Amino acid sequence: MQNQSDFPTPYYLIDETKLARNMALIDQVQRESGAKCLLALKCFATWPVFELMSQTMAGTTSSSLYEVKLGRDKFPGETHAYSVAWSEQEMAEVLANSDKIIFNSLSQLARFEQQSRGHNRGLRVNPKVSSSSFSLADPARPFSRLGESDPDKIAAVIHQISGFMFHNNCENGDFPLFSQMLAHIEQTYGELLHQVEWVSLGGGIHFTGEGYPIADFCARLKQFADTYGVQVYLEPGEAAITNTASLEVSVLDVVENDKTLAIVDSSIEAHMLDLLIYRLDAKLPATGSVPVMVCGKSCLAGDIFGEFQFAEKPNVGDRLSIQDVAGYTMVKKNWFNGVSMPAIVVQRLNGKRERVQAFNYQDYLAGFGNQ
Numbered sequence: 001m002q003n004q005s006d007f008p009t010p011y012y013l014i015d016e017t018k019l020a021r022n023m024a025l026i027d028q029v030q031r032e033s034g035a036k037c038l039l040a041l042k043c044f045a046t047w048p049v050f051e052l053m054s055q056t057m058a059g060t061t062s063s064s065l066y067e068v069k070l071g072r073d074k075f076p077g078e079t080h081a082y083s084v085a086w087s088e089q090e091m092a093e094v095l096a097n098s099d100k101i102i103f104n105s106l107s108q109l110a111r112f113e114q115q116s117r118g119h120n121r122g123l124r125v126n127p128k129v130s131s132s133s134f135s136l137a138d139p140a141r142p143f144s145r146l147g148e149s150d151p152d153k154i155a156a157v158i159h160q161i162s163g164f165m166f167h168n169n170c171e172n173g174d175f176p177l178f179s180q181m182l183a184h185i186e187q188t189y190g191e192l193l194h195q196v197e198w199v200s201l202g203g204g205i206h207f208t209g210e211g212y213p214i215a216d217f218c219a220r221l222k223q224f225a226d227t228y229g230v231q232v233y234l235e236p237g238e239a240a241i242t243n244t245a246s247l248e249v250s251v252l253d254v255v256e257n258d259k260t261l262a263i264v265d266s267s268i269e270a271h272m273l274d275l276l277i278y279r280l281d282a283k284l285p286a287t288g289s290v291p292v293m294v295c296g297k298s299c300l301a302g303d304i305f306g307e308f309q310f311a312e313k314p315n316v317g318d319r320l321s322i323q324d325v326a327g328y329t330m331v332k333k334n335w336f337n338g339v340s341m342p343a344i345v346v347q348r349l350n351g352k353r354e355r356v357q358a359f360n361y362q363d364y365l366a367g368f369g370n371q
């Protein structure tokens with residue numbers, strides 16, 4: 001590990017002081033509501049800061065075998081294993097490395113019922129309401145594959161499980177909306193909730209945001225836990241790491257084409273993929289009145305961070321600090337959800353197939369740190 005105050009750009013800069021602020025809010029929520037907070041690794045998997053986070057958070061939740069193993073290896077506390085679909089060959093390792101396993105469907109529960117017997121098991125329930133404004137990220141979208149919905153079908157397997165996972169909030173900073181959707185869950189699944197020991201309400205609740213009514217939120221969670229006699233879990237991803245990291249870049253060139261364009265040593269496709277997928281602008285503090293379009297150095301024509309008001313025209317060599325890049329950003333250089341990278345196989349001219357590259361869990365780990 002290098003230890004100097006300035007590194008060559010580009011680099012992501014994670015600020016532990018800012019992380020500690022979020023952890024203090026999570027600590028407050030855990031104490032006042034009784035809920036346990038698990039970090040959703042699909043949002044943020046940079047394990048060299050897990051020591052700090054694990055002093056507050058109760059463990060991790062996952063979306064793949066690699067995330068289960070990362071949680072077990074690098075984050076003390078509980079390890080929840082969830083995936084949209086487990087495969088036969090990974091089940092033994094998932095069970096060996098997790099405290100709870102959450103199945104996404106009744107068919108997966110049935111398929112692994114024998115093998116997972118004796119393990120603490122849960123089922124994902126899809127309440128068919130969500131706070132998402134992007135269809136791409138909406139778990140309640142039509143034809144959603146994310147969880148079971150029919151209370152009668154769930155009742156038929158209730159003796160096989162001891163918990164439920166609901167994840168239907170998405171970037172939701174609106175407490176009344178959260179509470180209203182929880183009431184819908186209570187109305188639809190109330191009888192079933194009385195029969196389980198734990199309920200995870202998933203992620204997507206932005207309770208660490210400025211001005212969020214934490215006391216009301218805690219009271220609502222506590223009321224829910226008391227009504228059904230359950231341990232509540234939350235699975236914050238974004239809320240845990242919001243506003244804790246920046247992407248440090250340098251200006252490589254400044255050109256004019258009806259607008260002033262600053263080309264930096266980064267690329268949204270390579271380093272901030274969510275901007276491209278969700279058509280969002282990067283966050284750069286506006287400091288003046290000179291409009292500058294900040295562009296990436298890839299040859300993708302639309303590789304643009306956004307247009308920002310600079311104090312003055314930028315110069316080659318200037319440093320820019322793009323804000324709030326921890327969530328869904330560092331994990332998207334590769335390995336999103338911990339989904340294993342495909343190997344690369346070449347079929348040679350003689351018809352023989354040769355595997356020229358294969359990836360494993362160690363490669364996944366190394367993508368986020370090596371100290």
Ligand SMILES: *Cc1c(COP(=O)(O)O)cnc(C)c1O
Pocket residue numbers: 040042043061082167169170171202203204205235236237238239
């Ligand atoms: C994505 C996800 C989370 C984390 O969501 P955030 O919006 O980052 O808080 C938690 N649980 C599940 C099941 C998820 O799919």
